[in-house]
Amino acid sequence: MKLIGRIADGSTETKARVILMKEKEFEISSEEIVIIKNGDREDQQILGVLREGLGKNEFLSHTSYKPDVAYMKYGGEPSGSREVYSFLIQPIGLITTNGLEPNKKVIQPRSPVYLCEDADNPFNLITKNIESELIWLNAYLEGHESWKIPALKRFIPYHVGVYGTTGSGKSWFTRHVLIPAYLNSGFNVLILDWSGTDYVPYFKESENVEILSINDLILDEESILSYFRDKTNNFGKNTNIEEAFDEFIEGWSNKISNLYDDEKSVEELYNQLKESVKLSISNIERKDWYSAAERAMRRVFRRLKPSDLKPLMGKITIEEIFENVSNRKVLLIDMSNALSEAKLGFFLAIARHLYSKMESGQNLNLSIIIDEAPQYAPWSKSSFNDIQRETTEMIKNLAALGRKRMLNLTLIAQGIRGEIGIDASVRRNLNTQFFGRIHPLDAGGEGGAAEWLSPYGITPDAMLQLKQGRFYFSGLMNPSPVPLLITYNPI
Numbered sequence: 215m216k217l218i219g220r221i222a223d224g225s226t227e228t229k230a231r232v233i234l235m236k237e238k239e240f241e242i243s244s245e246e247i248v249i250i251k252n253g254d255r256e257d258q259q260i261l262g263v264l265r266e267g268l269g270k271n272e273f274l275s276h277t278s279y280k281p282d283v284a285y286m287k288y289g290g291e292p293s294g295s296r297e298v299y300s301f302l303i304q305p306i307g308l309i310t311t312n313g314l315e316p317n318k319k320v321i322q323p324r325s326p327v328y329l330c331e332d333a334d335n336p337f338n339l340i341t342k343n344i345e346s347e348l349i350w351l352n353a354y355l356e357g358h359e360s361w362k363i364p365a366l367k368r369f370i371p372y373h374v375g376v377y378g379t380t381g382s383g384k385s386w387f388t389r390h391v392l393i394p395a396y397l398n399s400g401f402n403v404l405i406l407d408w409s410g411t412d413y414v415p416y417f418k419e420s421e422n423v424e425i426l427s428i429n430d431l432i433l434d435e436e437s438i439l440s441y442f443r444d445k446t447n448n449f450g451k452n453t454n455i456e457e458a459f460d461e462f463i464e465g466w467s468n469k470i471s472n473l474y475d476d477e478k479s480v481e482e483l484y485n486q487l488k489e490s491v492k493l494s495i496s497n498i499e500r501k502d503w504y505s506a507a508e509r510a511m512r513r514v515f516r517r518l519k520p521s522d523l524k525p526l527m528g529k530i531t532i533e534e535i536f537e538n539v540s541n542r543k544v545l546l547i548d549m550s551n552a553l554s555e556a557k558l559g560f561f562l563a564i565a566r567h568l569y570s571k572m573e574s575g576q577n578l579n580l581s582i583i584i585d586e587a588p589q590y591a592p593w594s595k596s597s598f599n600d601i602q603r604e605t606t607e608m609i610k611n612l613a614a615l616g617r618k619r620m621l622n623l624t625l626i627a628q629g630i631r632g633e634i635g636i637d638a639s640v641r642r643n644l645n646t647q648f649f650g651r652i653h654p655l656d657a658g659g660e661g662g663a664a665e666w667l668s669p670y671g672i673t674p675d676a677m678l679q680l681k682q683g684r685f686y687f688s689g690l691m692n693p694s695p696v697p698l699l700i701t702y703n704p705i
């Protein structure tokens with residue numbers, strides 16, 4: 215540890231500024247960890263993190279005319295003798311023999327401040343007495359590669375959100391840091407790769423990893439009905455047509471068990487469906503109802519194409535999938551080559567299966583990685599389509615019951631709120647957050663990143679400029695009550 219400065223005037227028990235000693239401004243940067251010896255006492259040491267640096271030179275005020283300003287105007291070099299550099303210190307806690315405690319004593323101005331150097335790993339202090347509850351992430355505090363990041367295992371089922379603009383490194387972070395952490399904590403991992411480009415190319419089938427395409431899987435009948443509802447603009451808004459589809463879907467797995475998923479079989483199934491709907495409405499006795507149904511049927515089959523049935527031809531059952539996850543540890547679903555409705559329909563099918571398992575009292579020990587989460591739970595109710603309404607509701611239900619049943623949901627989104635974010639009621643269920651570089655739209659306003667992080671001295675400016683792969687770790691899983699900037703090596 216080395217002395218870097220002293221506490222300035224105006225400190226409280228929860229906020230203080232350190233005035234840096236001469237030339238330390240070249241060495242010290244924000245996000246470094248420091249120890250304040252309050253009142254210069256060995257038994258009053260407060261661990262803190264540096265935020266919001268500030269340089270002051272009152273002679274160079276840009277709003278008033280001073281001799282130094284005049285001198286500078288004519289090319290002179292103004293004096294630096296009255297320059298003051300300072301950082302805000304966000305206290306993490308008072309160091310006690312029992313670990314960290316909230317600091318309740320006023321931090322005395324003049325108290326000396328020491329920088330934690332590589333050899334003074336502050337996580338030894340943060341994790342004192344809770345070692346047995348931790349997992350260590352494949353990540354480190356920015357600037358200190360040897361300081362691995364601890365996380366509290368028991369909060370994994372309290373769900374996780376990963377936020378950041380496109381290209382900020384969310385998928386990579388999830389792949390390199392979160393997934394290994396879940397596996398090390400005894401969770402199996404189900405990855406839903408929306409586009410098939412973020413995870414599929416980086417995993418190889420092995421003893422522990424299985425990769426399936428969404429089209430290999432069979433959907434439950436309810437999800438098939440939702441899928442058709444979406445594809446047909448709510449069955450041409452005709453309940454007779456809906457019933458006709460419902461009738462046809464009954465016993466779906468038997469219907470397709472002998473079919474291949476080639477063009478010819480799909481066409482054949484399509485024709486069967488069409489005939490069956492026709493037959494079903496031909497039983498309608500009232501003439502006006504019959505002709506309404508017939509018109510609706512024509513509309514529906516103009517929209518629905520034989521190729522739309524392709525995603526419904528899979529043969530692997532949901533039960534088999536979950537047997538596979540427990541045998542393999544990682545199950546990766548390649549969702550490319552399917553329509554959004556089919557992807558969401560598949561999600562609903564697995565979600566229903568898991569939900570009923572949990573309801574019957576089983577612990578799942580499973581983490582579901584939901585990348586591109588706004589596709590499943592968009593921010594605005596008005597932008598929902600029917601199936602998104604169901605998936606949003608389902609994610610909320612899974613999250614609530616999952617807390618008691620060892621299910622983790624990890625949702626990844628480009629934004630927190632607004633157009634690029636996720637539904638607010640879903641977001642409330644994510645109790646650990648990783649914030650990467652944010653979109654300017656997310657910088658301010660209610661529920662935005664600034665609202666989450668500015669209480670800790672992290673400014674929106676700092677968040678707009680984060681480099682790729684840097685995330686503020688915040689929330690229940692973080693044993694530090696103050697969010698810290700972490701990163702990882704993508705090797």
Ligand SMILES: Nc1ncnc2c1ncn2[C@@H]1O[C@H](COP(=O)(O)OP(=O)(O)OP(=O)(O)O)[C@@H](O)[C@H]1O
Pocket residue numbers: 378379380381382383384385386387628682683684701702703704
């Ligand atoms: N720790 C890191 N250090 C350096 N570069 C990184 C790091 N993590 C990720 N990157 C780079 O960032 C790029 C984008 O990462 P990634 O695909 O994870 O972004 P994303 O946030 O998931 O974006 P999108 O929202 O578009 O899916 C990667 O191709 C990689 O080159």
Ligand SMILES: [Mg+2]
Pocket residue numbers: 384385386412585
């Ligand atoms: Mg991504």
